[in-house]
Amino acid sequence: MKTTMLAASLATLLGCALACGPALAQGGHYRNPDNKNLKDPAEGTYPVPYKMPQVAEVTAQLKSIRAYMDSATPTRIINRKTGDQIFDLKTPNADAIFEPSAGDYGIQVYEMGVVHSGLLKAAEATGDPSFTAMTQRHFQFFSQTLPYFRAQEQKFHLERANSFSRFLDPRSLDDSGSMCAALIRARLKNVGPDLKPMIDACSDWVINKQFRLEDGTMARKRPQEVSLWADDMYMSIPALAEMGRMTGNRKHFDDAVNNVMGMTSRMFNPQLGLYTHGWHANHQDAPRFYWARANGWAVLAMSDLLDVLPKDHPGYPKVLNQLRLSIKGIAELQSGTGLWHQMIDRNDSYLETSASAIFTYVIAHAVNQGWVSPTTYGSIAQAGWAGLTTRITAKGEVEGTCVGTTLAGDMVYYYNRPTSVHALHGYGPMLLAGAEIIRLIKNPAFEVQHKVRTYHYMPKGGKTDYREHH
Incomplete structure (x- = not known):
């Protein structure tokens, strides 16, 4: 029995690890193939494939996610009543909608903005432009259908029932910020058509229309x-950052930095190194709930800002310092599976995928960018x-992702949010994480030493001495 399980585990490890999920679900135990002595009594087994990732393997995993996303996101207009495809884009029809996907993956929701950003990163990390084919398809569809849905709205006044409502009539940061950043990133990389009208609509909401505190911090x-x-x-912050990069107007960078500091001053707990999910102006002493994905959004925002913020901007060292503090707090709470918990500070809450993927991306990216030490965080x-x-x-598919979650006031709600393969929140972060791991593996600034059955990311030329170990 043990021999059979060991053989199965080794076969999985030595092949492409796309089927690791089922193995874990069945209680699989993995040995590290980088330790060549299979009789080593000091080599344990792991609940996950604890080994040095290989570029080909990670690329295959990213391709499988991309292929699933591509197949699950149709770009057609149909009649909501009959299901028939609509080809006439000159005559508005009140029943015309985007064809829904089988998994309800909205093609203009904020989560899809993260997917497109992940696909752009994957194309860059792998050198494979086919990763952006879905982005080109989606954005071409938007370019072709925006006039049609604008005419539909002018004639029928459908408001939120209009499939293009997020860009015809944005009403929140969720409607606008994430997709805005993705649209600008694609535009600057010449991926897909120029969607400046959509960029103008969503950036206008973020910059000029979102409700704010008196100091300019984005609020609801x-x-x-x-709150x-x-x-x-x-x-909000990545959209502001990308507007600064696209236009060269430093006021957008100022706004982005101001929001990092405004949010942080009210929601960051320096003792824990974590962000509480929310803050209420009229109840500032309310209990704090440290939801993992909210911490993920916070560090991803700071990471994205630092990517484009001019290094001579007075806010650069402030944002970098805050990101480092957050990464330290998050890293200390990683579980023994490599994943993080739904309530990041509560290890009796379930292990959640989307936050874990964001954390993995941000930490790997910080290492690659030289913002944090590879020896500490690699x-x-x-x-x-x-x-x-x-x-x-x-x-x-990506399993174990918490579905959409509001800002709540009790632990029972957070602990018991369902997970689903149809929670789009997990797909973009997983693409980001895999792309950055490829960069980490290929990074020429350091070498990875497999010593004493674990991994040490050392700057090139760094001298270590393991003589006492032999």
């Missing part, structure tokens, strides 16, 4: 009269990816 009027959501760091990112590989199904 729900669930209380004046901050850590999620909104990602829903193996943490690698371990995160080991855990994430167990969440990719043979079909390219």
Whole structure:
């Protein structure tokens, strides 16, 4: 029995690890193939494939996710009543809608903005332009159908029932910020048609129309009269940053930095190194809930900002310092599977995929960019990816992702949010994480030493001495 399980585990490890999810679900135990002595009594087994990732293997995993996303996101207009495809784009029809996907993956929702950003990163990391084919298809569809849905709205006044409503009438940061950043990134890389009209609509909301505190911090009027959501760091700051990059207008960088600091001053707990999910102006002493994905959005926003923020901007060292503090707090709470918990500070809450993928990406990216030490954080990112590989199904679905979650006031709600392969929140972060792990593996600035059965990311030329170990 043990021999059979060992052989199966080794076969999985030595092949492409796309089927790791089922193996974990069945209680699989993995040996590290980088330790060549299979009789080594000091080599344990792991609940995830604890090993050095290989570029070909990670690329195959990313391709499987891309293929699934591509197949699951149709770009057609249909009649909502009959299901028939509509080809006439000159005569508005009140029943015309985007064809829904089988998994309800909205093609203009904020989560899809993260998917496109992930696909752009994957294309860059692998050198394979086919990763952006889905982005080109989606954006070409938007270019072709925007006039049609604008005419539909002018004639029938459907408001939110209009499939293009997020860009005809944006009403929130969720409607606008994430897709805005993705649209600008694609435009600057010449991927797909120029969608400046959509960029103008969504950026106008973020810059000019979103409700804010008096100091300019992005806020909401729900669930209380004046609330901050850590999620909104990602829903606003990357869009502001990309507007700064695209236009060269430093006021957008100023706004982005101001929002990092405004959000942080109210929601970051320096003792824990974590962001609480939200803050209420009228109830500032409310209990704090450290939801993992909210922390993910916060660090991803800061990471994206630092990518384009001029290094001579006075806010650069402030944002970098805050990202480092957050990464340290997050890294200390990584579980023994490489993943992080739904309530990041509560290890009796379930292990959640989307936050774990964001953390893995941000930590790996910070290492690659030289923002944090590879010797401290390289193996943490690698371990995160080991855990994430167990969440990719043979079909390219991403398992274990918490569904959409509001800012709540009790633990029972957070603990019991369902997970689903149809939660789009997991797909973009997984693409980002895999792309950055490829960069980490290929990074020429350091070497990875497999010593004492674990991994040490060392700057090139760094001298270590293991003589006492032999």
